[in-house]
Amino acid sequence: MKDFTKHPCFNKGAHHTNARVHLPVAPQCNVKCNYCNRKFDCVNESRPGVTSNVLQPEQALEYVKNLKNIMPELTVVGIAGPGDPFANAEKTMKTLRLVKEEFPDMLLCVSTNGLNVGPYIDELKELDVSHVTVTLNSFRPETLEKIYGWVRYDKRGYFGKSAGEVLLEKQVAAIKKMKSLDMVVKVNSIVIPGVNDNEIEEVAEKIAEMGVDLMNTIPLFPVKDTPFEDLTEPSSEWMKALRQKVETYLPPMSHCARCRADAAGLLGKDSAEAAQLLSEAAKLTINDGEERPYVAVASMEGILVNQHLGEADRIHVFKETPNGYKLVNIRTTPDRGIGDKRWLELADTLNDCRSMLVGGIGPKPSKILSKSGIKVIEMSGMIDQGLDHVYKGTELRTLCKSEVFKCGSGCTGNASGCG
Ligand SMILES: C[S@@+](CC[C@H](N)C(=O)[O-])C[C@H]1O[C@@H](n2cnc3c(N)ncnc32)[C@H](O)[C@@H]1O
């Protein structure tokens, strides 16, 4: 039986003695919170959603191994972004599994918006993930509408009240299921002045009825370039009074440090050595996808992703090395005018590539390449950015096709796709 008293967030008594690490393996998110800005590469900012690197699961395991050597007081491994663990469910579950196999006594936890955790709860339980945090900000759709720009669930986008309704329904179902499996559940509620600050007691009452163990009322941290950037952060006196109200329903958490997605160390005392280990782990070459080590790129000059596949006579092929990305070779695309055969032959030519970066692509070739195991990514910009996305999982601002390249415009084709 694991010792739950060793979790510094769930047990205040442990926060001077027991350390936690957040593994930043989950860069994507399925929700747009109007207070969140997931900016990477900012070592000086200490707030949720920020990380200096994104790790692959295997890199994360190496990081934990090295960290445990210098931080024997490490008792908790959690995943809290920088996006949402279950918008990156495969990577999250793989990371938890790897850590559990290597460190069976480590406490495992995840922090999620709750939208897509439902299908993974049984597996989390099986992996002995004991502590789950769900961010739930209101029970009222008219308030949720003000907090969430959009919600993406099951490949559909939701806006306005319906976004809040979908999110709330999934959060409530997930919390109920987790409690039925006896998991320790904490709810985070971000206190947003003038938006949900007069509903926090209502949230406390309702989650207490659902058996939630702990409530963490977090004052809004107004972040630049977010819709809530101009709101005022609630004062500590105000937060204290609020926590006293919460206490009548369930235990409040009062020592949350609003940590980064790559936080490591004792709460409020993140370790500089850990930051160094994290950056080293991010450079490790991993074997995942070794049978397809390369990435194909449609580029005119080998620097930018700037070609529609239908227009490309040559494809640049890159690989990741410990010294950065290297061009492996340039391959000729099959001749035009042979219909689908052109794309089947191209798939064969690129059978050692795991992904292809293109400025644009028609539906037919996209389908054929994807079916043959090549993940097609439409983007514009520096090739290195696309390679970082494939190899390191960093976020990519994927432009919609019309922003990148209009099929047919500037193309000698007829805009009917390149098939
Ligand atoms: C970055 S999120 C990652 C986990 C997950 N995506 C979620 O939202 O629960 C971790 C926590 O930070 C909170 N958070 C993000 N931005 C914040 C801000 N500007 N002020 C206060 N809390 C914030 C989130 O609401 C969440 O409770």
Ligand code: SF4
């Ligand atoms: S769900 Fe979490 S990571 Fe996603 S936008 Fe909201 S706070 Fe940021």
Ligand code: SF4
């Ligand atoms: S953000 Fe709060 S709950 Fe999460 S690790 Fe930091 S102190 Fe713990």
